[in-house]
Amino acid sequence: MEIRRLRYFLRIAEDGSLTRSSSMLRIAQSALTRQMRLLEEDLGVKLFVRSARGMVLTEDGEQLRASVAAPLRELELALDAIRRPGEGARSTVVIGLPPGLADVLALPLALDLESRVPDIAVRMVEGPTGSLVDWLNRGVIDLALLEDAARDGRIEERLLHEDPLWLIGPPDAGLNGPLRFEDAARLPLIVPSHHLGIGGAIDDAARAHGLTLNVRMHVDAARLARDLVAQGAGYAILPRSYCAEGIGEGRFAGCELAEPAMTVGLYLAFRRHRRARKGDFDRLQEAVIAIAQAQFSRACPS
Numbered sequence: 001m002e003i004r005r006l007r008y009f010l011r012i013a014e015d016g017s018l019t020r021s022s023s024m025l026r027i028a029q030s031a032l033t034r035q036m037r038l039l040e041e042d043l044g045v046k047l048f049v050r051s052a053r054g055m056v057l058t059e060d061g062e063q064l065r066a067s068v069a070a071p072l073r074e075l076e077l078a079l080d081a082i083r084r085p086g087e088g089a090r091s092t093v094v095i096g097l098p099p100g101l102a103d104v105l106a107l108p109l110a111l112d113l114e115s116r117v118p119d120i121a122v123r124m125v126e127g128p129t130g131s132l133v134d135w136l137n138r139g140v141i142d143l144a145l146l147e148d149a150a151r152d153g154r155i156e157e158r159l160l161h162e163d164p165l166w167l168i169g170p171p172d173a174g175l176n177g178p179l180r181f182e183d184a185a186r187l188p189l190i191v192p193s194h195h196l197g198i199g200g201a202i203d204d205a206a207r208a209h210g211l212t213l214n215v216r217m218h219v220d221a222a223r224l225a226r227d228l229v230a231q232g233a234g235y236a237i238l239p240r241s242y243c244a245e246g247i248g249e250g251r252f253a254g255c256e257l258a259e260p261a262m263t264v265g266l267y268l269a270f271r272r273h274r275r276a277r278k279g280d281f282d283r284l285q286e287a288v289i290a291i292a293q294a295q296f297s298r299a300c301p302s
Contacts, residue, residue: 005039006068013065016054070138091280092121096132096141100222100242108295116287120280129197136271146267147197157269161296163239165262168254170232178258185211188234190225193218201264202237239264241299
């Protein structure tokens with residue numbers, strides 16, 4: 001079986017679209033379709049079904065993706081690490097971000113990394129904090145920006161920013177000045193379900209102060225929580241950098257929380273034992289840190 005077919009398969013699985021994947025891979029859509037048909041014939045299973053949402057993995061397709069993504073990434077990194085740099089050669093590094101941080105950082109990273117490290121090809125993927133830590137350990141991604149410390153001895157991390165948690169509500173909510181967490185807990189809240197990151201910080205504060213949150217619904221995507229708040233569906237507790245733009249535009253009101261004031265740490269994380277070229281990796285890491293800190297300073301000026 002040709003490894004390139006597996007690479008094509010992973011690209012389609014990630015994009016969910018033959019048209020998009022053929023454009024990214026720079027091969028004809030008909031050729032890509034043929035490669036997937038040959039892969040399915042080799043394996044004797046159907047990997048995709050077409051739907052209104054595009055190319056959707058079957059159960060066998062999901063199993064194949066889970067089995068081959070990390071080994072293929074390890075192979076790619078191993079070859080990058082020993083290949084002689086030639087003119088025009090580029091290392092590839094994959095960065096993972098949770099959706100909330102992606103809203104703040106993905107665009108600045110995409111625009112600025114190309115000029116800062118033009119010899120490194122960067123790919124960005126989204127996932128929840130817990131999944132990103134798992135992907136780091138399995139070698140699926142090389143760097144991750146996290147909303148919480150990894151708490152994993154195999155992962156190194158650097159604290160980039162301490163972001164205060166703010167309460168946001170409908171534009172007419174009258175949120176002026178600091179609000180006690182005890183008072184915020186009584187409001188109909190839209191909170192993350194995950195025990196890490198923002199959800200963990202909120203749950204820890206509630207337990208420490210003997211409070212029961214008035215949870216209206218669980219929503220893990222920060223952008224959806226913001227949209228629901230703007231529509232009057234409830235209140236949300238988010239890092240200031242996630243909501244500063246919407247508050248400034250008047251989409252919703254917001255104020256800082258007090259008693260206690262709460263923060264989440266935003267971290268850059270990577271595996272202790274990694275196969276990417278050290279020089280390339282170090283340059284990329286410093287570039288990501290500089291871009292992230294500049295963006296946080298713009299989003300949350302002192």
